[in-house]
Amino acid sequence: MSTLEFWYEFASTYSYPAAWRVDRLAAAQGVKVVWRPLFLGPLFHKQQGMVDSPFNVVETKGRYMWRDMERVCQAEMLPFRRPSQFPRRSLLALRLALVGARQGWIADFSRGVYAANFGQDRDIGDPAVLAQIVRQVGGDPVADFALADSAEIKAELRANGEEAEAKGLFGAPSFLCPQGVSGGYELFWGNDRLEQAIAWAAAH
């Protein structure tokens, strides 16, 4: 079975529709999705010298993006509310996602976090908000928060960041397909490229 790696960051706006589309569209083509959480801030800083979202740094680009998100979410029938705070702290949610990968609820949890942040304007940096989502997807907040805080999970998230950099990622969402033209994989960037990425994975 072909696989597609879905690299995402909870602070990333366009990762929201991608997260809600990827499993359904991939399944329709017989492609398996591997969810890869990525802490993007350090990579943005290292590659582009940025210490804030590019949508905050360039005001006119940010204004466009929020309007575009409205349209994209409307077309996908996804609830959208512009977050009153942007970007929100994503580190704990990303570590919890890695816990969810071990326990089988990473996809449900991740979609829940996106819906909270961009559909309901809830603070996904708040442990209470995240605990509620963990419970909703069948996790155990006490044990899962403890594991999320472990050296092992922290190292795993850092390793994801190093792998992302090594494979040429520079933003989210990104899709990595096996058997690309260089380095043994093929990279696609952006919610707009999801269909092409799935087609590539299915064909190779």
Place this chain on the structure above:
Amino acid sequence: MSTLEFWYEFASTYSYPAAWRVDRLAAAQGVKVVWRPLFLGPLFHKQQGMVDSPFNVVETKGRYMWRDMERVCQAEMLPFRRPSQFPRRSLLALRLALVGARQGWIADFSRGVYAANFGQDRDIGDPAVLAQIVRQVGGDPVADFALADSAEIKAELRANGEEAEAKGLFGAPSFLCPQGVSGGYELFWGNDRLEQAIAWAAAH
């Protein structure tokens, strides 16, 4: 008849497939296209402080873009050769496009300039290359180059830049549709948004 304004810059990579798609896709929806040449360098500098293409400034993003362009052009059956020089000087070509707008050959000329730059790796900053394209589309290089160098045409290109900034543009290709949610128009950015922009124009 609905209209769609197509804002483009000859140095912009993704404007190449957009330029080759826009008339055909718009005509199929009964939408008229108005070609709006834009000198993007000053706007990039003013809004984002950039003095070079963002694809040169952030190396990993540039590497991805060139591979993506290969794929996009292949899907559209457009010839593609990575230019040996990027970005190329576009100012004279943009002024000639405005001359072409008065004489009815702006679309053919613009498609020819993109094909030369991104399909054949020819220097579109070279007047001899541009003169050849002007002749091919039925223009008269001597008279048209003289008009392109006039104060009137120079002012028109500057006015396009000011209008673009006022309407929230920050890159190319961009599409402006009438009757948007704010300011009387709706903005779409990127070759990937061409279909949505046409649908918007057709519906309003």
